[in-house]
Amino acid sequence: MATSGPGDFIPLCEPTLAGNEWAYIKDCLDTNWVSSVGAYVDRFENMVAEAAGARHAVAVVNGTAALHLALQVAGVGADDEVLTSTLTFIATANAIRYTGAVPVLVDAESDTWQMDMGLVEAFLRDGCDRAADGAVVNRRSGRRVSAIVPVHIHGFPVDMDRLMALAAEFGLVVVEDATEALGARFHGRALGSFGRLGCYSFNGNKQITTGGGGMIVTDDPDLARRARHLSTQAKAEAQEYIHDDLGYNYRLTNIQAAMGCAQMEKLDAFTAAKRRIAATYSAAFAGYAGLTPQASLPGAEGNMWLYALRVDPSAAGVTARGLIAALREVGIQARPVWQPMHLSPVHAASPVLGGAVAARLFDEIISLPCSVSLTEVQQARVIAVVDRVLKDKAPQPVVAG
Ligand SMILES: *Cc1c(COP(=O)(O)O)cnc(C)c1O
Numbered sequence: 001m002a003t004s005g006p007g008d009f010i011p012l013c014e015p016t017l018a019g020n021e022w023a024y025i026k027d028c029l030d031t032n033w034v035s036s037v038g039a040y041v042d043r044f045e046n047m048v049a050e051a052a053g054a055r056h057a058v059a060v061v062n063g064t065a066a067l068h069l070a071l072q073v074a075g076v077g078a079d080d081e082v083l084t085s086t087l088t089f090i091a092t093a094n095a096i097r098y099t100g101a102v103p104v105l106v107d108a109e110s111d112t113w114q115m116d117m118g119l120v121e122a123f124l125r126d127g128c129d130r131a132a133d134g135a136v137v138n139r140r141s142g143r144r145v146s147a148i149v150p151v152h153i154h155g156f157p158v159d160m161d162r163l164m165a166l167a168a169e170f171g172l173v174v175v176e177d178a179t180e181a182l183g184a185r186f187h188g189r190a191l192g193s194f195g196r197l198g199c200y201s202f203n204g205n206k207q208i209t210t211g212g213g214g215m216i217v218t219d220d221p222d223l224a225r226r227a228r229h230l231s232t233q234a235k236a237e238a239q240e241y242i243h244d245d246l247g248y249n250y251r252l253t254n255i256q257a258a259m260g261c262a263q264m265e266k267l268d269a270f271t272a273a274k275r276r277i278a279a280t281y282s283a284a285f286a287g288y289a290g291l292t293p294q295a296s297l298p299g300a301e302g303n304m305w306l307y308a309l310r311v312d313p314s315a316a317g318v319t320a321r322g323l324i325a326a327l328r329e330v331g332i333q334a335r336p337v338w339q340p341m342h343l344s345p346v347h348a349a350s351p352v353l354g355g356a357v358a359a360r361l362f363d364e365i366i367s368l369p370c371s372v373s374l375t376e377v378q379q380a381r382v383i384a385v386v387d388r389v390l391k392d393k394a395p396q397p398v399v400a401g
């Protein structure tokens with residue numbers, strides 16, 4: 001492999017495969033254990049369960065499938081409503097829709113970018129009624145509100161103190177979208193372990209990767225058993241091809257799990273590298289009025305999966321998209337945040353609580369390169385380009401005299 005030069009392309013977030021990946025995958029090939037049963041699947045599940053502080057883990061083909069299955073075994077069904085962030089990757093809202101439920105899209109807080117719990121509380125207290133059986137019913141739509149899916153954006157926590165208290169009071173099932181949050185903590189507890197079920201993703205750009213993969217974690221043995229059963233076509237009797245439910249082919253393969261085991265061995269090192277990169281960026285950008293990194297709550301230990309800033313165009317003299325274009329010109333990949341779900345043609349028909357903050361964040365957020373493998377020289381190059389663009393464009397102070 002060529003060593004990187006000063007003008008080389010710097011990707012946003014690429015995997016680091018420098019551990020036992022080759023050895024473990026070769027072991028699968030050598031032994032013929034390549035498919036959806038094998039020792040690495042079990043080992044990978046145990047490693048993720050331990051990292052999450054959860055009793056059970058079920059490996060599946062990707063994070064989207066994890067969310068779909070978790071919602072289904074949590075009892076979310078057709079014509080339920082499920083609260084979630086409007087500012088999220090589309091997989092969260094899609095998974096809710098796969099169950100037949102309708103997402104209720106909650107606006108973001110302007111500093112943490114997480115689901116605005118004030119809006120959630122106002123909706124539950126003032127916008128819903130209690131049915132005779134205790135169910136919480138959206139007064140406008142007449143549908144039962146059965147669950148809440150907090151999305152820990154960029155590996156920072158949603159306010160789970162407030163969320164868990166509201167979920168308990170209103171009888172909502174909590175399914176965490178912790179797909180970006182493996183290795184992150186809140187009050188010392190792993191994100192993904194607060195809810196009835198939590199979901200992780202091992203897509204290529206996530207904190208660890210299996211190429212594609214996902215995991216459901218839970219303390220409930222029945223939910224884990226049911227998720228595992230449904231992930232393997234609900235096969236009741238292996239020999240006779242007898243199935244007792246409408247299942248899915250969602251199980252992770254042993255090859256992918258082998259890669260996952262090697263990646264899990266590096267999780268702490270990856271997270272430490274990401275934190276170092278984030279600290280370097282934040283120190284470098286501290287003096288710029290127009291740049292604000294994502295804020296986190298007291299008690300949060302983010303995994304710093306993706307480093308992102310908010311660009312205030314009036315103070316910075318450049319928009320987030322302008323800065324992204326300037327970086328692209330010199331071979332540096334930067335990206336905006338996701339289009340909020342209430343603005344997506346796919347989910348625009350869903351109920352939305354607020355939405356203006358997320359729409360503005362969509363205009364103003366930029367993610368910068370933060371691969372574990374990012375070198376100091378590469379990071380200095382990114383910082384220098386941002387510095388140059390802001391110095392060129394920012395309004396100059398008026399010098400007296
Ligand atoms: C990555 C991601 C997912 C889905 O994970 P896949 O493994 O890509 O299916 C879901 N929600 C969020 C917020 C994500 O970032």
